[in-house]
Amino acid sequence: MNEHQKGVAGIAASVRSGDISATDLINQCLGNIGLKNKRVNAFTMTLEQRAQEKASQVDQEIKRGMDPGPLAGVPFAVKNLFDVEGVITRAGAKITETDFPAGADATLVARLESAGAVLVGALNMGEFAYDFTGENIHDGACRNPWDTDRMAGGSSSGSGSALAAGLVPLTLGTDTNGSIRVPSSFCGTMGLKPTYGRLPRTGIYPFCDSLDHVGPMARSVTDLALVYDVLQGFCAGDHACVNRPVQPVGELQCDISRLSIGMAKGYFHVDGFDAANRIMRSASAALSTLGAKVEDVEVPLVREGRSAAFLITNAESSALHRQRLLERADDFDPDTRDRFLAGSLLPAGWYVRAQALRQLYATKVAELFREIDVLIAPATPCYAPEIGSKILKVGGEALPLRPNLGYFTQPFSCIGLPVCSVSVVDSGALPMGIQVVAAAWREDRCLAVAAALEQAGFAGAEIAPEFIEH
Amino acid sequence: MTKEITKEDAELMIDVVSKIVGINVEEHQREGVVQNLRAAASMAELTFSVPLEEFVAAPVFVPVEPFPDKSHPAKT
Numbered sequence: 001m002n003e004h005q006k007g008v009a010g011i012a013a014s015v016r017s018g019d020i021s022a023t024d025l026i027n028q029c030l031g032n033i034g035l036k037n038k039r040v041n042a043f044t045m046t047l048e049q050r051a052q053e054k055a056s057q058v059d060q061e062i063k064r065g066m067d068p069g070p071l072a073g074v075p076f077a078v079k080n081l082f083d084v085e086g087v088i089t090r091a092g093a094k095i096t097e098t099d100f101p102a103g104a105d106a107t108l109v110a111r112l113e114s115a116g117a118v119l120v121g122a123l124n125m126g127e128f129a130y131d132f133t134g135e136n137i138h139d140g141a142c143r144n145p146w147d148t149d150r151m152a153g154g155s156s157s158g159s160g161s162a163l164a165a166g167l168v169p170l171t172l173g174t175d176t177n178g179s180i181r182v183p184s185s186f187c188g189t190m191g192l193k194p195t196y197g198r199l200p201r202t203g204i205y206p207f208c209d210s211l212d213h214v215g216p217m218a219r220s221v222t223d224l225a226l227v228y229d230v231l232q233g234f235c236a237g238d239h240a241c242v243n244r245p246v247q248p249v250g251e252l253q254c255d256i257s258r259l260s261i262g263m264a265k266g267y268f269h270v271d272g273f274d275a276a277n278r279i280m281r282s283a284s285a286a287l288s289t290l291g292a293k294v295e296d297v298e299v300p301l302v303r304e305g306r307s308a309a310f311l312i313t314n315a316e317s318s319a320l321h322r323q324r325l326l327e328r329a330d331d332f333d334p335d336t337r338d339r340f341l342a343g344s345l346l347p348a349g350w351y352v353r354a355q356a357l358r359q360l361y362a363t364k365v366a367e368l369f370r371e372i373d374v375l376i377a378p379a380t381p382c383y384a385p386e387i388g389s390k391i392l393k394v395g396g397e398a399l400p401l402r403p404n405l406g407y408f409t410q411p412f413s414c415i416g417l418p419v420c421s422v423s424v425v426d427s428g429a430l431p432m433g434i435q436v437v438a439a440a441w442r443e444d445r446c447l448a449v450a451a452a453l454e455q456a457g458f459a460g461a462e463i464a465p466e467f468i469e470h
Numbered sequence: 471m472t473k474e475i476t477k478e479d480a481e482l483m484i485d486v487v488s489k490i491v492g493i494n495v496e497e498h499q500r501e502g503v504v505q506n507l508r509a510a511a512s513m514a515e516l517t518f519s520v521p522l523e524e525f526v527a528a529p530v531f532v533p534v535e536p537f538p539d540k541s542h543p544a545k546t
Contacts, residue, residue: 197533304516304520310513311510311517314506326492329494329499337499338499338501342502342510344493345483345484345491347514350514350517353518354514354517357517360520360522365534369539370539373540416533440534
């Protein structure tokens, strides 16, 4: 495998030790994107000059004996709703193409670059993040490297696809209802959606303010943890960012033998979602083998909580886009537009009720976390569907595909819990993930359990074989 | 408790509410909007199925930490 297709920690170690210069590595990476991106359509833009300048800076620092940071020379890319100085923030839309370029980098982009990482481009996404499929009528569908006829998942579609295609070792995504976790599951990557309010969203095109999260995606849990520690810290620019002490996860504690782990049943076990049910059984067996106390649990009010997330998303996002709906409705993707239009007509009482229910639901689930340390749930109901699919078949029943891809993820983002999406090593030809969920502010527990599963060989994220460079 | 919203109800909702909120729903957009309104209504029905005490706070969300938990028992 070529140097640039290593993981985050491996690349940083090679650059810091002088085994390869950041400049050579970034040029390899950009060359690979130029060759392979057309097969997956993960990147909507590359930033050659900026990346080469930053890589040169990293090399100069190393030459002078300075510390370039823990992510020295690591190439990364961001969903194209992150502000990048001098670049128009697209958010996957046509309407934004005439906006002014961003005046500064998003806070998380700046934090990664301060740690030595090198931004190489912006990534495809579902329009205005209202999507689970990765299909985008303006930029074209983002394709799944494991089978390019299939969806990458959304809305952080490029963030998952670019990792699985080995184009970069690190991406940033956003997650309002599952937009990090669905593409992580479909593309076979690891993703972290931290607690609501943990990481600042400053400089990020919003979707639904009271539900929007940001987080990293990578090909190993170790990499996720390393990057998560770099990203942490209060920022007054995001009103939802909570001013708490940074809680670095550092070296992950992988002994989970003292943990109580709940396997989500009821709502999370649907007859007909065979692959999801199978990996939940495998996860239960793996966690038991690792010594954890494993028990089946029901998540209280989960169905109602998901409904609340649906309504809140619809109402808040429609309010955000009101002016664009009035002036340029037909420049939206029709599917997205019709959802926004409907959301503009919802009674206020529905929205307030949904927020009230959400608070009750959060309280009930917090009570569950007095009894367990971590909750395991499937990430998606199925493997990545074929691009263009509209129907999800469950047993003999046909359900609309788009909203149901987030069936398992929406209940947890609704109440802001930290979730690590973990790609499971399964016998199937396509990847699929589970969610490792913890109580608010306990990202350390999500990552520890994910790391234990990875070390035990139950979980793992790889580059799709056709995209590996030798 | 809300009730199921029919296609006709959703059409009526579009006609009346769109005027009130100043959103124009064009003919070619109606079918999609109707479908989405009916989906939203079924979600609303679920949220109203749970008894709730008075909710007087502004709709601002705060994550809830479990306390006491196994690591942080309540002081007695």
